[in-house]
Amino acid sequence: MADLGRAALLLTLGLCLYACIVGTVAAVTRKRRLAMSARNALIASFGSTLVATTILVAGFVRNDYSLVYVAETSSRSLGGIYKVSALWGGQEGSLLLWLLILTGYAALAVWLNRNRTRDLVVWVTPVLGGIAVFFSFLLVAVASPFVTQVAPLDGSGLNPSLQNPYMMSHPPFLYLGYVGLAVPFAFAMGALLSGRTDERWIVATRRWTLIAWTALGIGQLLGSHWAYLEVGWGGFYAWDPVENAALMPFLAATAFLHSVMIQEKRGMLKVWNMVLVSLAFCLSIFGTFLTRSGVVNSIHSFAQSSIGAWFLAFIVIAVVFSTVTIVWRLPLLRSTTKLESLISREAVFLYNNLLLVALCLTILWGVAWPILSEAVRGDSVVVGRPYFDFFLRIFGLPLLLLMGVGPLIAWRRASLRGLGATFFWPISIAIGTGVVLLILGAGSSIPGLIAYTFSAFVLAAIGLEFVRGTRARRALSSESWPVAFGSLVGRNRRRYGGYIVHVAIVLFAIGVAGASAYDSVVEGRLAKGEALTVSGYTVRYVGLSERQTDHATEVRAKLAVSKDGKNLGGLEAGKNSYKIAGLEPQVSSEVGVRTDYLTGEDLFVIPETIYDDGSMYFRIFVKPLVNLLWLSGLVFLLGSIIALWPDARVQRRLAVRYEEASSPVRGR
Amino acid sequence: MTLAIALSAVLGAVCVVLVALPFLREPEPVSDELEEMTPHRQRRLALAEERDRALSALKELEADHRAGRINDEDYRASIGSLRREAASALRALDSDAGKV
Numbered sequence: 001m002a003d004l005g006r007a008a009l010l011l012t013l014g015l016c017l018y019a020c021i022v023g024t025v026a027a028v029t030r031k032r033r034l035a036m037s038a039r040n041a042l043i044a045s046f047g048s049t050l051v052a053t054t055i056l057v058a059g060f061v062r063n064d065y066s067l068v069y070v071a072e073t074s075s076r077s078l079g080g081i082y083k084v085s086a087l088w089g090g091q092e093g094s095l096l097l098w099l100l101i102l103t104g105y106a107a108l109a110v111w112l113n114r115n116r117t118r119d120l121v122v123w124v125t126p127v128l129g130g131i132a133v134f135f136s137f138l139l140v141a142v143a144s145p146f147v148t149q150v151a152p153l154d155g156s157g158l159n160p161s162l163q164n165p166y167m168m169s170h171p172p173f174l175y176l177g178y179v180g181l182a183v184p185f186a187f188a189m190g191a192l193l194s195g196r197t198d199e200r201w202i203v204a205t206r207r208w209t210l211i212a213w214t215a216l217g218i219g220q221l222l223g224s225h226w227a228y229l230e231v232g233w234g235g236f237y238a239w240d241p242v243e244n245a246a247l248m249p250f251l252a253a254t255a256f257l258h259s260v261m262i263q264e265k266r267g268m269l270k271v272w273n274m275v276l277v278s279l280a281f282c283l284s285i286f287g288t289f290l291t292r293s294g295v296v297n298s299i300h301s302f303a304q305s306s307i308g309a310w311f312l313a314f315i316v317i318a319v320v321f322s323t324v325t326i327v328w329r330l331p332l333l334r335s336t337t338k339l340e341s342l343i344s345r346e347a348v349f350l351y352n353n354l355l356l357v358a359l360c361l362t363i364l365w366g367v368a369w370p371i372l373s374e375a376v377r378g379d380s381v382v383v384g385r386p387y388f389d390f391f392l393r394i395f396g397l398p399l400l401l402l403m404g405v406g407p408l409i410a411w412r413r414a415s416l417r418g419l420g421a422t423f424f425w426p427i428s429i430a431i432g433t434g435v436v437l438l439i440l441g442a443g444s445s446i447p448g449l450i451a452y453t454f455s456a457f458v459l460a461a462i463g464l465e466f467v468r469g470t471r472a473r474r475a476l477s478s479e480s481w482p483v484a485f486g487s488l489v490g491r492n493r494r495r496y497g498g499y500i501v502h503v504a505i506v507l508f509a510i511g512v513a514g515a516s517a518y519d520s521v522v523e524g525r526l527a528k529g530e531a532l533t534v535s536g537y538t539v540r541y542v543g544l545s546e547r548q549t550d551h552a553t554e555v556r557a558k559l560a561v562s563k564d565g566k567n568l569g570g571l572e573a574g575k576n577s578y579k580i581a582g583l584e585p586q587v588s589s590e591v592g593v594r595t596d597y598l599t600g601e602d603l604f605v606i607p608e609t610i611y612d613d614g615s616m617y618f619r620i621f622v623k624p625l626v627n628l629l630w631l632s633g634l635v636f637l638l639g640s641i642i643a644l645w646p647d648a649r650v651q652r653r654l655a656v657r658y659e660e661a662s663s664p665v666r667g668r
Numbered sequence: 669m670t671l672a673i674a675l676s677a678v679l680g681a682v683c684v685v686l687v688a689l690p691f692l693r694e695p696e697p698v699s700d701e702l703e704e705m706t707p708h709r710q711r712r713l714a715l716a717e718e719r720d721r722a723l724s725a726l727k728e729l730e731a732d733h734r735a736g737r738i739n740d741e742d743y744r745a746s747i748g749s750l751r752r753e754a755a756s757a758l759r760a761l762d763s764d765a766g767k768v
Contacts, residue, residue, distance in 0.1 A: 007676035011683055018687065030702040036690035044683040051679060119705050196705065198713050267721060336718070410738050411725060412746055418739040465737075472735035657716045660761070 001055045002067055005146040008052035012099065013136040015045040019129030027122045027193070035122045039110050042129055045136075046103035053100050056093065056145050060086055066151040069093060075157035077550050082158055085167045088175075089158045091292060091307070092145035097172070098288075099135040101179045106132060109183045109208065116658060117200045123190035131182050134314050142307055160552070160578040160586045166226035173219030174246055178284040180212025181249060184256075185281035188274055189322065192329040197270065202260055203654060207644055209260075209277075213253045214640040220246050221633040232589030232606055234621050236515070236629065239388040241367045245287030248367075251360040252280035255353045262346045265411060267336040271326065272353070274333065278322035279357075283364070285315050290367065341413035348406040352399060359395040363388065393447050397454060400509055403502045404458035407465050425464055430457035448517030455506045455513075462499045469496075489642065497643025504636035507628045511600075514625030523619040525611070535622040537603050538562045539571070544614055553577045554590075557607055557616050561594055568594065573607040573618070600627040712764055719757035726750045 023038030025031070056069070060083040065071040073089040074082075087093040106128040113121050139145065184205035191201035223243065224236040237243060256276040262269045293308025326333075339347060366383040373381040408422045433456035434449065442449045466485070469492075473484040489496040522534040531540040542558040556574035560567070573592030577585045592605035602623045609617040685692070705713075729750060733743040 001672060003672035004675050004679075007672070008679060011676075011680055015683060015687070026702075030704070032700050032702045033690040033694060033697065035702060037687050040689055041683075041687045044686045048679060048683060118703060122702060196710070198710070199717050200713075265721065265725065267718075408737065410732055410742060410746070411728065413742075414738070415742050415745070418742040421739060422737060468735040468737060469731075472731065475734070653720065657720055658713070660712060660716050 001058065001064075002146040002148045005052045005055040006140075006144065008048045008055070009096075009136060009139050009144070009146070011048040012045045012052065012103070013133065013140050015041040015048060016103075016129045016132040016136050019045065020126045020133050023122070023126035023129055027126065035125070038125050038129070039114070039121065042103070042110055042125055042132070043107040045129075045132060046100075046107040049096075049100045049103045049136075052139075052146075053087070053096055056096060057084060057087055060084065063155070064151070065153075065155050066148050067145070068147045068149050069145040071149070071152055071155040073155070073158055075155040078155075078158055079163070081168065082163055085162070086158050088171045089162050089167070092139065092143045094171070094175075094292075095135060095139055095143055096145050098175055098179060099132065099139060101175050102128075102132055102135060102182060105179060105183050105208070106186075109186070109204075113204050117187075117204050119194050119196055120187060120190040120201055120204070123193040124186045127186040127189045127193075128182065131186070134310075138307060138310060142310060160576070160588055161230065163551070164226060164230055166222055166230070170219055170222040170226055173215050173222060175219075177212050177214075177216025177219055177246070178249065178287060180208060180215060181253060181277075181281045181284045183208040183212070184277050185322075188277045189325055192274065192325045192332075195329065195332060197329065197332045199264060202264060202273075206260075209253060209257060210640060210644050213250065213257060214637065214644075216246060216250045216253065217636055217640075218633060220250065221630070221636075225630055229591065229593065230588070232591045234521075234604060234606055234619065236626075239366075239385055242287075242291050244363050244367050244388075245283075245290040248360050248363055249280045249283040249287060251356050251363075252276055252283055255356040255360070256280055258349045258356075259353050262349050266346055268339070268346065269350075270333040270335060271330065274322075274326045276353075276357075278318075278326070279360075282315060282318050282322070283360075285311065285318060286364075289315060343409065343416070343419070344413050345406055345409045345411045348402055348409055352402045352406065355395045355399045355402070359391060359399070362391040362395070366391075396509075397447065397450055400451065400454045400458065400506070403505060404454070404461035407499065407502075408461050426457050426460040429460040430454070432456075442518070445513075445517035448513040451509055451513040451517075455510050458502065458506050462502055465499060466496070491647075491649075493645055493647055494643050497639045497641070497645075500639030500642060501636055502639075504632040504639055507632035507635060511625050511627070511629035511632060514600075515623040515629070518624050520622045521619065523608070523617070525609075525615055525617045527613075527615045532618060532620055534620050536564050537568075537620075537622060539603070539605060539618070539620055541616060541618070542570075544574075544610070544616075551578055553579075553585075555610060556590070557592075557610075557618075559592060559605060561603060571603070571605060573605040575607060575610060595627060597627070600625045600631075602626050708764075712761070715757060715761045715764060719754070719761055722750065722754035722757045726754050 019038045019042040022034060022041070026034035026038055056067070058064075059067045059070045060074050063070075063074070063076055069090060069092050070086075073093065074086045078086065088097045110121050110125055110128070113124070187201040187205045187208075191197050220243070223246070227238070228236040253276075256273060259269050259276060260273050263273055289308060289311035293311060339350070341347065366387050369383055370381045373379060404426060408426065409419065430453050434453035437443075437449055437452055442452060466488070469488045470481060470485045473479065473488045474481065477484065477487070479487065520535040522532050524532055526532065526541040528541055528543050531538050533539075538561070540560040540562075542560050544555060544557055546553065546555050548554075554574065554576050556572045559571040559573065560569075561571050562568055571592040571594050572590075574590050576588045576590055578588070579585055589607055591607070594603040596602075602621075604621040604623055606619040606621075607616060608619055611617070726747075729738065729743065729746055732738045733740075738746075
């Protein structure tokens with residue numbers, strides 16, 4: 001079936017080339033049937049990519065080691081579910097999954113918008129086709145997953161660190177996010193190329209952007225949880241270049257999601273929005289370049305290969321293409337209005353945008369500088385945690401504050417007297433919280449104290465928004481409080497969904513501050529019966545056990561945990577040694593975590609070294625509030641779903657707008 | 669091998685038919701020109717967007733005032749200009765209705 005897989009990918013390449021070239025010809029010559037034919041080619045490319053993917057998955061399920069890729073990333077002993085996730089366990093399969101999602105998104109986007117934004121879609125087709133040409137070319141000519149060999153008896157097996165439930169979700173979510181940013185980019189370019197820079201491209205891509213952004217956010221959080229539990233260094237984000245690769249487009253897309261609201265509400269920032277959507281897309285390709293090229297040392301280095309040069313060329317093309325197109329259409333992107341006051345919601349959005357982009361570019365510089373330094377000067381420079389932490393505080397803390405300021409300020413302008421009344425309660429609650437925390441000893445970390453004070457301000461501001469909104473709704477309709485609350489959120493899904501996402505970001509900030517600014521650590525070598533004490537916890541080393549499984553030897557230290565004299569039960573931490581045919585065993589640390597669900601605190605035990613005499617070296621952390629990080633993911637998802645949920649009233653309003661634009665009689 | 673070639677041919681044929689479908693359905697169309705968005709429609713769309721922006725701003729200001737997010741002074745400072753903008757957008761859309 002490898003031949004069929006190769007043929008299907010070749011067909012995808014041909015269809016995408018057709019969509020790109022014939023689509024461009026159709027758009028320029030205004031040929032209707034040709035444009036529909038190009039659109040159909042893009043839709044068909046999803047079908048042929050799906051066939052290729054199905055064949056590769058079947059190869060994994062059937063243990064077909066005549067396929068080199070299957071033999072390198074799977075083995076007979078690999079558990080069933082991991083045989084499917086092994087699809088994206090290496091280079092070629094990841095690219096194939098990427099292409100599958102891209103062609104799937106592209107097919108759906110051009111089909112759903114075939115009527116309302118026909119004049120845009122005619123240009124969107126060649127742009128999306130062009131992006132798909134790049135990925136299908138890589139899979140046909142540079143990194144084919146269908147290279148065959150004489151089948152060995154067994155495969156090499158999946159990297160042990162990837163044999164984890166998070167492997168099923170973390171990479172696909174990131175791909176859904178990365179690739180999803182191609183759709184708003186294509187519509188933005190379509191709007192520029194067609195000269196139709198009205199709001200339809202924004203309306204058409206609003207959900208696409210939100211879906212991609214949500215997937216990127218959830219994907220990163222899943223990756224953080226994976227790292228926290230599996231990598232075993234005691235943290236959840238290491239500012240690893242490949243982690244940053246996902247964070248940068250997320251920040252750019254966050255800025256875009258906010259600034260695009262200013263264009264919708266005020267008709268401003270049209271150029272800025274084009275720049276942001278292009279930046280987000282280019283950064284998503286740059287992220288793939290970092291992950292796949294091997295130019296950086298990273299925990300994700302298992303994925304290194306020689307396709308980096310192709311990605312670099314594609315990034316250059318994407319940057320030049322989008323820059324030239326934006327510059328060409330600058331006259332069409334003039335704002336119809338201007339900023340009326342520096343104290344207004346749009347001004348706050350603007351400050352938020354500047355901070356987000358500054359943070360994004362600072363991270364980009366931190367990632368790119370070592371690469372540039374090595375390429376130009378030949379010396380390797382390390383940009384480490386202090387650099388990133390510094391800028392996270394400098395830009396992140398004001399961003400946190402602005403999340404509370406924005407909802408309290410009116411669009412266009414606000415008087416200082418009016419603001420005094422609006423801000424009274426949130427500021428009072430924030431100051432009160434800060435003072436109480438200071439008394440409780442939170443002053444040991446100034447950034448942590450500021451983060452908690454700002455978090456209290458934002459939560460108070462958002463809470464006040466919900467209370468005021470529900471009260472006003474009740475005054476209008478005499479509904480009960482729960483019904484009024486439900487209809488408030490239901491009738492303003494974007495606004496209140498957005499506030500819930502803000503709550504998630506605050507929970508995230510509280511979790512980060514708790515786990516990094518207020519954590520405690522103790523370490524030492526323990527013989528059986530000895531104990532370490534940290535933040536009231538006593539962890540006693542009871543003994544060692546060893547068991548054999550099909551894949552690994554598992555050694556576990558049995559630990560007895562107590563707090564302030566109260567027995568909390570047992571905990572296990574240890575090491576797994578994975579057997580890999582023909583290779584040295586790979587050893588992984590299996591941390592022990594005890595969660596206090598009431599306080600959100602974790603006791604986190606890292607088994608550093610097992611000595612021959614049975615003693616062990618442990619590092620033990622107490623991480624206050626760290627579980628709010630994972631809770632924030634659920635709240636984030638809830639807020640995003642509310643913001644994404646279709647609103648029939650908005651759809652009707654848009655239908656009326658487009659109806660009126662095409663009809664000479666006003667029908668409102 | 670033979671099966672793979674046969675299946676590849678079937679897959680290729682399906683894709684070719686899909687791509688050629690617009691030409692197969694309409695071998696001799698009345699018009700093969702893409703529908704152009706006339707300058708008049710573009711202008712009306714811009715005016716409709718302007719009107720919706722003004723009406724939505726007006727609605728939001730009313731809701732914010734009702735909820736107590738905006739005090740009377742700020743409300744009075746904004747409501748007049750917003751009403752004028754909305755009225756002007758509605759008038760522009762109306763007066764454009766007859767033009768082509």
